[in-house]
Amino acid sequence: xxxxxxxxxxxxxxxxxxxxxxxxxxxxxxxxxxxxxxxxxxxxxxxxxxxxxxxxxxxxxxxxxxxxxxxxxxxxxxxxxxxxxxxxxxxxxxxxxxxxxxxxxxxxxxxxxxxxxxxxxxxxxxxxxxxxxxxxxxxxxxxxxxxxxxxxxxxxxxxxxxxxxxxxxxxxxxxxxxxxxxxxxxxxxxxxxxxxxxxxxxxxxxxxxxxxxxxxxxxxxxxxxxxxxxxxxxxxxxxxxxxxxxxxxxxxxxxxxxxxxxxxxxxxxxxxxxxxxxxxxxxxxxxxxxxxxxxxxxxxxxxxxxxxxxxxxxxxxxxxxxxxxxxxxxxxxxxxxxxxxxxxxxxxxxxxxxxxxxxxxxxxxxxxxxxxxxxxxxxxxxxxxxxxxxxxxxxxxxxxxxxxxxxxxxxxxxxxxxxxxxxxxxxxxxxxxxxxxxxxxxxxxxxxxxxxxxxxxxxxxxxxxxxxxxxxxxxxxxxxxxxxxxxxxxxxxxxxxxxxxxxxxxxxxxxxxxxxxxxxxxxxxxxxxxxxxxxxxxxxxxxxxxxxxxxxxxxxxxxxxxxxxxxxxxxxxxxxxxxxxxxxxxxxxxxxxxxxxxxxxxxxxxxxxxxxxxxxxxxxxxxxxxxxxxxxxxxxxxxxxxxxxxxxxxxxxxxxxxxxxxxxxxxxxxxxxxxxxxxxxxxxxxxxxxxxxxxxxxxxxxxxxxxxxxxxxxxxxxxxxxxxxxxxxxxxxxxxxxxxxxxxxxxxxxxxxxxxxxxxxxxxxxxxxxxxxxxxxxxxxxxxxxxxxxxxxxxxxxxxxxxxxxxxxxxxxxxxxxxxxxxxxxxxxxxxxxxxxxxxxxxxxxxxxxxxxxxxxxxxxxxxxxxx
Numbered sequence: 057x058x059x060x061x062x063x064x065x066x067x068x069x070x071x072x073x074x075x076x077x078x079x080x081x082x083x084x085x086x087x088x089x090x091x092x093x094x095x096x097x098x099x100x101x102x103x104x105x106x107x108x109x110x111x112x113x114x115x116x117x118x119x120x121x122x123x124x125x126x127x128x129x130x131x132x133x134x135x136x137x138x139x140x141x142x143x144x145x146x147x148x149x150x151x152x153x154x155x156x157x158x159x160x161x162x163x164x165x166x167x168x169x170x171x172x173x174x175x176x177x178x179x180x181x182x183x184x185x186x187x188x189x190x191x192x193x194x195x196x197x198x199x200x201x202x203x204x205x206x207x208x209x210x211x212x213x214x215x216x217x218x219x220x221x222x223x224x225x226x227x228x229x230x231x232x233x234x235x236x237x238x239x240x241x242x243x244x245x246x247x248x249x250x251x252x253x254x255x256x257x258x259x260x261x262x263x264x265x266x267x268x269x270x271x272x273x274x275x276x277x278x279x280x281x282x283x284x285x286x287x288x289x290x291x292x293x294x295x296x297x298x299x300x301x302x303x304x305x306x307x308x309x310x311x312x313x314x315x316x317x318x319x320x321x322x323x324x325x326x327x328x329x330x331x332x333x334x335x336x337x338x339x340x341x342x343x344x345x346x347x348x349x350x351x352x353x354x355x356x357x358x359x360x361x362x363x364x365x366x367x368x369x370x371x372x373x374x375x376x377x378x379x380x381x382x383x384x385x386x387x388x389x390x391x392x393x394x395x396x397x398x399x400x401x402x403x404x405x406x407x408x409x410x411x412x413x414x415x416x417x418x419x420x421x422x423x424x425x426x427x428x429x430x431x432x433x434x435x436x437x438x439x440x441x442x443x444x445x446x447x448x449x450x451x452x453x454x455x456x457x458x459x460x461x462x463x464x465x466x467x468x469x470x471x472x473x474x475x476x477x478x479x480x481x482x483x484x485x486x487x488x489x490x491x492x493x494x495x496x497x498x499x500x501x502x503x504x505x506x507x508x509x510x511x512x513x514x515x516x517x518x519x520x521x522x523x524x525x526x527x528x529x530x531x532x533x534x535x536x537x538x539x540x541x542x543x544x545x546x547x548x549x550x551x552x553x554x555x556x557x558x559x560x561x562x563x564x565x566x567x568x569x570x571x572x573x574x575x576x577x578x579x580x581x582x583x584x585x586x587x588x589x590x591x592x593x594x595x596x597x598x599x600x601x602x603x604x605x606x607x608x609x610x611x612x613x614x615x616x617x618x619x620x621x622x623x624x625x626x627x628x629x630x631x632x633x634x635x636x637x638x639x640x641x642x643x644x645x646x647x648x649x650x651x652x653x654x655x656x657x658x659x660x661x662x663x664x665x666x667x668x669x670x671x672x673x674x675x676x677x678x679x680x681x682x683x684x685x686x687x688x689x690x691x692x693x694x695x696x697x698x699x700x701x702x703x704x705x706x707x708x709x710x711x712x713x714x715x716x717x718x719x720x721x722x723x724x725x726x727x728x729x730x731x732x733x734x735x736x737x738x739x740x741x742x743x744x745x746x747x748x749x750x751x752x753x754x755x756x757x758x759x760x761x762x763x764x765x766x767x768x769x770x771x772x773x774x775x776x777x778x779x780x781x782x783x784x785x786x787x788x789x790x791x792x793x794x795x796x797x798x799x800x801x802x803x804x805x806x807x808x809x810x811x812x813x814x815x816x817x818x819x820x821x822x823x824x825x826x827x828x829x830x831x832x833x834x835x836x837x838x839x840x841x842x843x844x845x846x847x848x849x850x851x852x853x854x855x856x857x858x859x860x861x862x863x864x865x866x867x868x869x870x871x872x873x874x875x876x877x878x879x880x881x882x883x884x885x886x887x888x889x890x891x892x893x894x895x896x897x898x899x900x901x902x903x904x905x906x907x908x909x910x911x912x913x914x915x916x917x918x919x920x921x922x923x924x
Contacts, residue, residue, distance in 0.1 A: 057092065057100070065104055076108070076116045080123045087130050098135055102127070106143055109159055121159055125166050133170060141167055141179060148183040150190070157195050161187055165202030168209035176209040181218060188222050193231035200226050200237040204244035215245075216253050227261050236279040239265055243283045246290040254294045262287055263299075266306060270313065277340055281310050281347035285354030292358065304367060307355055310348040311371040314341015315379070342380045349375045349386040353393035361397050365404055376408040385423045388412050392427035399434050406450050413457040418468040421461050426476035428458060429483050436486035451487050459500060471510035478504060478516040485527035493524060494533050502540060505556065515559055522563045526677075530684060538576055546580050551589040558584070558595045562602070569674040570606035570652075578603065578615060585622045590632040597626070597635070597642050601649055608652040616651065 068079060083101045086092060092100070105127065108120040128136055140163065146152075148160035164184060168176050184206050187199040203223060207215040223245070227238045242265075246258055266287075269280040288303055295303070352372065359367050372394070375387045391409065395402045409431065412424050424431075435443075435451060443451065458480075465473055484497055501524070504517040525537045545557035561577040581603065584596045600619065607616050623646070626639040652667065663671070 057096070061100060065100075068104065068108065073113065073116060076111070076113075077119050080105075080108075080119045084123045084126055087127055094132060094135065098131075098139065102131075102135075102139060106139070110156065114155070117155065117159075121162065125162060128163075128166050128170065136167060136170060137175070137179075145179065145183055148187055150186075154192055154194065157187065157190065157192070158198050161195065161198040161202060164199075165205045168202075168206045171209060173209065173211050173214070176206065177214060180206065181210065181214075185218070185222060188226060193229070193234055196226065196229065197231065197233040197237040200234060200241055203241045204248070207245055207248055212248065212250065215248065216250075220249075220253060220257055224257065224261055227265055232275045235265065235268075235276045239276065239279050239283055243286045243290065246287075251294060254291065259291055259294055259299065262291065263302065270306065270309060273313070273340055275340065277313070278343040278347055281344040282350065284310065284348070285351035285358075288358040289354060304359060307348065307351075308371055310344055311375055313344050314339065315345070315374075342382065345375065345378060345380070345383045346386045349378075349383050350390065352387060353390050353397065356394055356397045361399065361401070364398060364401075369404065372405065373408055376411055381417045381419060384412065384415060384417070384420050388415075388420050388424035389427075391424055392430035395431040395434065400438065402431070402434050403447060403450050406454055409454055410457045413454070413461050416464070418464055418470065418473075421465055422470060422473045425458075425461065425465060425473055425480060428477075428480040432483060432487055436483045439486055440489060448489075452492065455484060455488055455492075456496075459496065462500060466504075471513050474508070474510070474513045475516045478513065478520050481520045482523045485524055490529040490533075494528060497524060498537060502537075502544075505560075506544065506553075514556055515563075518556065518560045519563045519567070522560065522567045526568055529680070531681060542580065551587075551592055554584065554587060554589070554592050555595050558592070558599060562599055565599075565602055565606065569677055570608075570670050571674055572677060573603075573606055574612065574615060578606075582618055582622050585626055590635050593626065593630070593632070593635050594638055597638050600642050600646060604646055604649050604651060606652075608654050611654050612651070 064079060068076065071079070083105060086101060087097055105120055105124050109117055109124060111117040111120065124140070128140060131140075144160050144163035144167070147156040148164070150157075152160070160183070164180055164187075168180050171180070184199060184203070187195055188203075190196050190199070200223075203219055207219050210219065223238065223241060226234055227242075229235060229238070242258060242262060246254060249258060265276070266280050266284075269277040284303075284307065291299075348371075352368075352375065356364060356368060364372075372387075375383060378384050378387075391405075391412065394405065398404060409424075412420055415421060429436075432451070432454070435447075440448070440451075462477065465477055478501070481497065481501065485493055488497070498521070501517050501521045505514055505521065508514045508517060521537070521541070525534055528534045528537070541557065541560055545553045545560065548554055548557075558581065561573070561581050564577055565573045581596060581599055584592060587593050587596070600623065603619060604616070607619075609616065623639055623643055627636055627643065630636050630639065
């Protein structure tokens with residue numbers, strides 16, 4: 057104080073700018089640290105500060121003025137009133153320079169909050185009113201900005217009677233800077249006034265200022281747009297329905313200001329060029345829309361979330377697709393606030409969220425990616441299991457677009473945004489199903505673990521991997537992720553990857569239970585004691601305290617012994633001195649740490665918060681395994697039940713009746729010539745029914761001639777239709793068999809001749825040795841008759857009744873009867889004629905003619921073979 061300070065005061069008036077700034081900062085620090093007494097500071101430093109405020113250099117004068125304003129808060133009231141206020145009043149005279157009057161405005165605004173009401177009324181208020189009417193608009197604007205502080209010192213009554221009329225007069229000033237100051241002061245002073253003043257004076261003045269700003273589109277419009285949210289909430293209790301509607305419509309105009317005019321001025325051919333110019337420069341309209349986007353959450357709270365879709369959604373959608381990147385960035389920065397207000401109805405704004413996530417500008421992604429977790433928080437609290445199908449698809453689209461933006465974010469040199477993006481992925485298990493999480497998200501995180509450049513990005517990826525792996529539904533998937541981490545990082549040749557494995561182990565211990573860590577990572581961490589890189593060994597030692605806390609004696613006594621053994625080996629055998637010193641310090645630290653106990657689950661009363669959390673995690677892991685086992689058993693039971701059901705259905709089909717019912721048309725056509733019928737053998741019905749079907753006027757019968765293991769058809773003479781026992785309403789033609797012998801006769805295979813009609817005469821076709829005989833053999837094997845029947849005479853079949861000629865088709869599909877009327881009806885039905893083509897008929901006629909020429913009697917020349 058005796059040798060240095062006098063020298064400083066002497067050279068200050070000729071010192072350069074840097075020394076002046078350094079001195080201003082030093083004088084303030086002396087007062088803040090109380091290095092000298094107040095009286096000594098007042099005599100020495102305060103006088104220098106007051107003298108330097110009037111420096112001709114504006115930068116120097118501004119620096120000393122800021123120092124003075126900071127000192128006013130630290131100095132006593134009497135010193136401020138005697139030494140500062142008196143000088144400030146003198147500087148406020150009209151005869152003083154513009155710089156002096158501006159300094160007076162700032163000093164008066166600062167001292168008004170320090171004195172009582174009567175001091176402000178007597179000493180400050182007259183100078184304030186004089187400066188509000190100053191001839192320079194800079195002085196009026198500067199004083200107007202500090203009227204709210206003066207009003208706080210005056211009180212309500214003096215403010216209403218003295219300052220409020222002056223504020224209304226300033227609102228009509230011709231200078232835009234004064235109007236902007238008036239808007240800011242009005243927003244600050246509303247809370248100090250009563251209802252009468254706000255309703256009668258402030259609300260009409262605000263509406264008038266807003267209307268002027270949007271009609272003139274001048275420099276006051278961005279200020280009005282920025283303060284719009286404060287006006288809405290401060291005056292909400294004083295507004296009528298009409299006032300509220302006015303503010304809603306005004307905000308809608310703010311969101312569109314500058315865009316419509318730009319599009320109307322430019323034709324379609326120059327639209328892209330105009331948008332480029334429009335995006336490159338920030339004009340008044342763009343700044344107004346940017347401030348409107350800044351106030352959008354306040355407007356949602358003002359109007360209400362219930363009316364969001366009706367009133368505000370069009371404006372919100374337009375701001376999210378604004379041509380200027382600054383507007384999109386601002387609305388993206390406040391997107392999470394809107395999502396919080398909407399709650400579970402956040403799905404309304406998912407299209408706009410997708411639009412912002414797909415934005416090509418990285419600045420927009422920087423604004424929205426760090427808050428993605430807060431945006432989807434309302435839906436994450438519900439959980440993916442509670443989603444409807446429509447909501448699940450919408451959320452999956454959002455997550456897909458969020459992951460698509462990863463390529464843009466990781467190409468830009470912004471590691472903080474990359475870190476925030478990876479941290480935001482920790483809530484995806486509450487939004488996506490298990491397959492999407494395992495197949496789409498986990499590969500991205502593991503890739504970032506490998507190729508991420510900044511270490512915080514890799515650590516964030518490690519935390520996210522451990523969190524999401526914990527919530528995978530199936531044990532095989534969790535084990536697969538752990539296996540990948542061990543193979544790619546624990547067994548890597550790179551020391552960076554091995555060090556990152558230790559980070560993964562630490563993150564795994566923080567997220568999962570201690571028992572899970574001991575099962576999967578404990579041995580691998582201890583095995584890194586012999587790593588060839590000292591940094592990796594140091595990193596391993598940092599995990600020892602948490603590893604010891606995870607132990608529970610006496611169950612984990614072997615693990616405790618292994619930990620102590622590794623620590624002693626490092627102290628004794630490690631060649632790196634830094635590692636040895638760190639191991640010795642760790643050994644001392646571990647002696648203080650106590651292990652847990654096995655009886656923590658039974659004795660829960662004395663547990664710490666950490667132990668409670670660990671038990672909760674362990675219970676969750678056991679519940680996850682039990683749920684997986686339950687789902688597996690339910691799936692097995694469902695499959696077994698489905699297989700049993702299919703077997704029962706197939707069994708019923710096999711047990712069911714094989715006797716087909718004839719069409720009613722067959723019965724109606726044959727009832728005229730058939731009067732009685734006979735019942736056939738049951739086994740014969742089963743054999744015939746498997747291959748005999750009446751469909752669309754066709755009767756297809758299997759021919760048993762030529763088969764080695766099939767008895768010849770029975771010979772009978774049915775005369776009419778009869779009803780089967782299984783079907784009481786559908787008549788069928790079933791031949792009645794002859795009486796069976798008590799002992800089955802030896803069956804002999806015989807080739808059967810088919811009588812055909814050639815040129816009005818009956819003839820015998822050659823033996824069926826082609827496909828027809830094969831068909832009959834297969835039919836016989838499928839439906840064997842349990843009891844053999846008598847062999848019909850080949851001559852009776854071939855040389856039957858000559859009064860009614862048979863067609864080839866009726867001969868093949870006959871049921872062993874030579875009755876003329878029955879054969880005629882079957883021929884008319886065309887049972888085989890409809891199934892055979894005309895080419896086959898012609899071939900049959902040619903074969904018949906050849907057979908007649910070679911064998912006129914139609915007797916088979918094939919030698920009979922002995923039966924079975």
